[in-house]
Amino acid sequence: MKVGILTIGNELTSGKTQDTNSSYIARELQVQGWPVVVMMSVGDDHAAIKGALDHILALADALIVTGGLGPTADDITTAAIGRAFGRKLYTDEVCLKHIQEIFKEFRLHWTENNAKQALFPEGAETIFNPVGTAWGFSLRVDGKVIAVIPGVPAEVKIMLPEGVIPLFRKAFPEASRHVATRIFKVFGISEAGTDKLLSDIDLEALGVEIGFYPDFPEIHVQLKARTATEEEARERLARAETEVMARLKDNVFGYDEQTLEGVVAELLTERGLTLAVAESLTGGLITDRLTDIPGSSKFFERGCVTYSNRSKTDLLAVPEDILKEHGAVSEQTAVRMAEGVRRQAGTNLGLSTTGIAGPDGGTDEKPVGTVYVALSDGKETYCRHYDTFRWDRRRIKVLSAQAALLMVKRYLKDEIRHEP
Amino acid sequence: MKVGILTIGNELTSGKTQDTNSSYIARELQVQGWPVVVMMSVGDDHAAIKGALDHILALADALIVTGGLGPTADDITTAAIGRAFGRKLYTDEVCLKHIQEIFKEFRLHWTENNAKQALFPEGAETIFNPVGTAWGFSLRVDGKVIAVIPGVPAEVKIMLPEGVIPLFRKAFPEASRHVATRIFKVFGISEAGTDKLLSDIDLEALGVEIGFYPDFPEIHVQLKARTATEEEARERLARAETEVMARLKDNVFGYDEQTLEGVVAELLTERGLTLAVAESLTGGLITDRLTDIPGSSKFFERGCVTYSNRSKTDLLAVPEDILKEHGAVSEQTAVRMAEGVRRQAGTNLGLSTTGIAGPDGGTDEKPVGTVYVALSDGKETYCRHYDTFRWDRRRIKVLSAQAALLMVKRYLKDEIRHEP
Numbered sequence: 001m002k003v004g005i006l007t008i009g010n011e012l013t014s015g016k017t018q019d020t021n022s023s024y025i026a027r028e029l030q031v032q033g034w035p036v037v038v039m040m041s042v043g044d045d046h047a048a049i050k051g052a053l054d055h056i057l058a059l060a061d062a063l064i065v066t067g068g069l070g071p072t073a074d075d076i077t078t079a080a081i082g083r084a085f086g087r088k089l090y091t092d093e094v095c096l097k098h099i100q101e102i103f104k105e106f107r108l109h110w111t112e113n114n115a116k117q118a119l120f121p122e123g124a125e126t127i128f129n130p131v132g133t134a135w136g137f138s139l140r141v142d143g144k145v146i147a148v149i150p151g152v153p154a155e156v157k158i159m160l161p162e163g164v165i166p167l168f169r170k171a172f173p174e175a176s177r178h179v180a181t182r183i184f185k186v187f188g189i190s191e192a193g194t195d196k197l198l199s200d201i202d203l204e205a206l207g208v209e210i211g212f213y214p215d216f217p218e219i220h221v222q223l224k225a226r227t228a229t230e231e232e233a234r235e236r237l238a239r240a241e242t243e244v245m246a247r248l249k250d251n252v253f254g255y256d257e258q259t260l261e262g263v264v265a266e267l268l269t270e271r272g273l274t275l276a277v278a279e280s281l282t283g284g285l286i287t288d289r290l291t292d293i294p295g296s297s298k299f300f301e302r303g304c305v306t307y308s309n310r311s312k313t314d315l316l317a318v319p320e321d322i323l324k325e326h327g328a329v330s331e332q333t334a335v336r337m338a339e340g341v342r343r344q345a346g347t348n349l350g351l352s353t354t355g356i357a358g359p360d361g362g363t364d365e366k367p368v369g370t371v372y373v374a375l376s377d378g379k380e381t382y383c384r385h386y387d388t389f390r391w392d393r394r395r396i397k398v399l400s401a402q403a404a405l406l407m408v409k410r411y412l413k414d415e416i417r418h419e420p
Numbered sequence: 421m422k423v424g425i426l427t428i429g430n431e432l433t434s435g436k437t438q439d440t441n442s443s444y445i446a447r448e449l450q451v452q453g454w455p456v457v458v459m460m461s462v463g464d465d466h467a468a469i470k471g472a473l474d475h476i477l478a479l480a481d482a483l484i485v486t487g488g489l490g491p492t493a494d495d496i497t498t499a500a501i502g503r504a505f506g507r508k509l510y511t512d513e514v515c516l517k518h519i520q521e522i523f524k525e526f527r528l529h530w531t532e533n534n535a536k537q538a539l540f541p542e543g544a545e546t547i548f549n550p551v552g553t554a555w556g557f558s559l560r561v562d563g564k565v566i567a568v569i570p571g572v573p574a575e576v577k578i579m580l581p582e583g584v585i586p587l588f589r590k591a592f593p594e595a596s597r598h599v600a601t602r603i604f605k606v607f608g609i610s611e612a613g614t615d616k617l618l619s620d621i622d623l624e625a626l627g628v629e630i631g632f633y634p635d636f637p638e639i640h641v642q643l644k645a646r647t648a649t650e651e652e653a654r655e656r657l658a659r660a661e662t663e664v665m666a667r668l669k670d671n672v673f674g675y676d677e678q679t680l681e682g683v684v685a686e687l688l689t690e691r692g693l694t695l696a697v698a699e700s701l702t703g704g705l706i707t708d709r710l711t712d713i714p715g716s717s718k719f720f721e722r723g724c725v726t727y728s729n730r731s732k733t734d735l736l737a738v739p740e741d742i743l744k745e746h747g748a749v750s751e752q753t754a755v756r757m758a759e760g761v762r763r764q765a766g767t768n769l770g771l772s773t774t775g776i777a778g779p780d781g782g783t784d785e786k787p788v789g790t791v792y793v794a795l796s797d798g799k800e801t802y803c804r805h806y807d808t809f810r811w812d813r814r815r816i817k818v819l820s821a822q823a824a825l826l827m828v829k830r831y832l833k834d835e836i837r838h839e840p
Binding site: 012013014015016017018019020022023024025026027028029030035036037038039040041042043048051052055059190191192193195196211212213214215220222277279281282283284285286287288290291292294295296297300301302303304305306307308310311314315344345346357358359360388390393394397 | 430431432433434435436437438439440442443444445446447448449450455456457458459460461462463468471472475479490491492493494525526527528529531533534572631632633697699701702703704705706707708710711712714715716717720721722723724725726727728730731734735764765766777778779780813814817
């Protein structure tokens with residue numbers, strides 16, 4: 001069963017409001033196994049709405065429309081749909097009474113234009129709105145189903161799962177197939193490189209589809225199996241997952257909704273370990289990410305953003321000799337920073353970054369993008385040198401923070417490679 | 421001149437990625453006075469792309485397409501557009517050389533699929549990509565102009581104004597008037613509040629248009645003058661700006677492309693002052709933002725992310741008595757943190773944040789969203805208490821960091837109000 005999405009409103013085509021409904025609806029339909037073949041946005045205009053309805057209904061079996069159900073003059077969705085399919089509008093008395101009760105309850109002043117929200121095209125069935133005055137409706141046209149709901153995102157998030165999806169499942173029982181998906185979160189190889197590593201997998205034989213979604217600095221690889229039974233979908237996915245993991249190995253740091261900081265937080269919590277961080281070029285980005293995790297105070301003790309040489313000496317006890325001889329951007333400094341912050345904070349682990357984020361400050365020997373990341377556990381200190389971060393200042397920071405968090409994850413999963 | 425927008429990618433129709441390009445493009449076209457008549461998103465599919473092209477070109481004079489220009493097998497935009505209009509693909513040697521140079525420079529491994537990015541439909545003119553390997557192109561079809569650019573938002577934000585808009589202005593000179601815009605960046609009042617403050621300005625008499633664009637946690641107010649001559653547009657804008665600033669006053673922290681951290685950096689540099697930061701709930705977000713500014717080491721000495729009580733005592737010399745008596749989230753602690761970090765770092769200014777980001781940890785007396793921000797200059801310490809940040813964890817952090825940076829800006833512009 002193919003579905004189309006139409007969002008209506010001048011605020012969308014003028015760029016004033018970001019349409020978040022289409023993306024949310026598409027994701028929910030994907031879970032149902034109903035592909036979205038087209039998404040459209042048009043302004044509050046009869047001809048534009050009719051054109052969009054015609055285009056989508058030529059491609060899809062069902063259509064979800066959001067927006068333009070308010071009481072004001074520029075809300076014309078119901079009228080436009082009625083006109084497009086030659087249906088007059090009628091007043092639904094149950095809906096009208098509900099709206100009038102809401103006005104009473106909130107002591108709002110009733111004006112006649114509010115009765116407009118109880119108008120529906122002939123043949124429509126109403127869709128109850130439990131959180132507002134804008135009820136939706138569904139309409140059957142030539143064997144296709146159109147569902148219309150308001151455009152307020154909070155209302156969509158209730159009326160889609162509670163109103164529209166059950167309606168579609170009833171209207172298209174044969175299209176209730178099962179879908180299983182798995183997202184692999186990859187860092188350390190490019191999109192093309194990931195694609196190449198996986199290119200010899202026989203997707204057709206496994207009965208799965210694959211998609212690559214770059215989300216800087218990560219690549220998200222999505223596997224999807226769509227079959228008649230839930231069990232079969234899960235089995236196909238499991239077989240394909242084995243193939244993918246055999247090729248991507250520890251370049252995969254997480255799955256589905258996991259974030260790298262979330263994975264690190266979980267591993268630290270599981271093992272009852274604590275972490276302190278000393279950041280130079282990343283400037284607080286690592287600890288900002290770690291402290292986005294609720295309850296991070298359980299494993300995160302402190303961070304030192306040691307931008308000046310003096311702060312490296314003061315807070316981390318990096319010897320002045322080291323800074324003089326090797327410079328602030330060096331393996332020696334990174335190692336001393338990680339060891340220093342661990343010791344000062346009294347934590348199990350100490351993590352550090354130092355490097356040149358640019359655009360200035362690079363030299364022939366140490367160009368912009370030269371980065372050192374180090375991790376100390378009190379016995380050993382691991383340090384890694386990066387010289388391939390050739391981007392702008394922000395992305396060098398993002399890559400460096402990611403590399404540092406990855407080092408912690410690898411350490412905690414015993415995947416770390418000691419690179420002296 | 422009417423324009424349509426088509427964004428292409430399975431990641432859009434599957435709901436995996438939120439399309440932010442359409443909204444951004446619509447807003448930029450609106451500035452030029454070119455209405456967007458339809459926005460569409462389709463997957464990486466030849467028939468769907470052809471259907472969308474036909475639908476949009478029947479309605480619009482020009483079309484902007486984004487996405488599907490990558491090197492992998494599912495990137496088919498160029499091939500689909502070529503096929504839709506019966507144009508074979510050719511290799512652009514200048515583009516190919518540019519891509520190969522990028523691979524050399526970044527020491528990336530060249531694979532043959534990357535050459536695909538240098539293919540264009542016959543008759544196309546290339547659009548240079550200054551920040552990536554995916555060049556765009558424009559194509560004329562029956563008097564209409566199609567411009568195709570990659571889907572990476574950062575690349576769209578460069579290639580739309582630098583590549584596509586000049587191209588459209590040249591192709592449709594009669595629809596090209598002079599446009600002058602000014603964006604006022606507002607923090608501290610709501611969109612409705614901003615609207616109300618400005619509601620008595622006679623926009624028609626001034627010959628300008630106004631738009632409100634919420635960009636959490638800021639409101640961006642855009643003034644726009646569109647006239648026959650550049651001089652007239654600029655004059656109108658200047659007159660309107662006086663009216664706006666008389667009403668918004670120091671709720672405006674910057675203009676156009678300015679960021680709050682950029683404004684703070686400029687003021688500190690101008691006055692030759694240095695800053696140290698002690699962050700509790702913001703977790704490094706303030707120093708992350710400050711160190712995004714090139715050359716921030718000139719004014720930024722160090723940051724301490726003091727998440728534990730012990731780190732507040734160790735690094736900032738906050739007395740244990742204060743923590744015990746008033747708690748880590750209190751005016752007293754915020755003040756001692758700001759004073760402590762200033763003294764330890766030997767900087768002119770010390771900035772601090774402490775608060776409850778949630779979702780847990782709130783009490784009746786100090787609910788989630790309770791935040792204290794303090795700034796010390798060695799003579800006086802200013803502290804402000806916020807209790808209206810009722811959002812999720814991330815947004816409470818973002819609001820708190822913004823409030824802290826705003827305090828520094830107000831101090832440096834002598835706008836600060838001492839709130840004991």
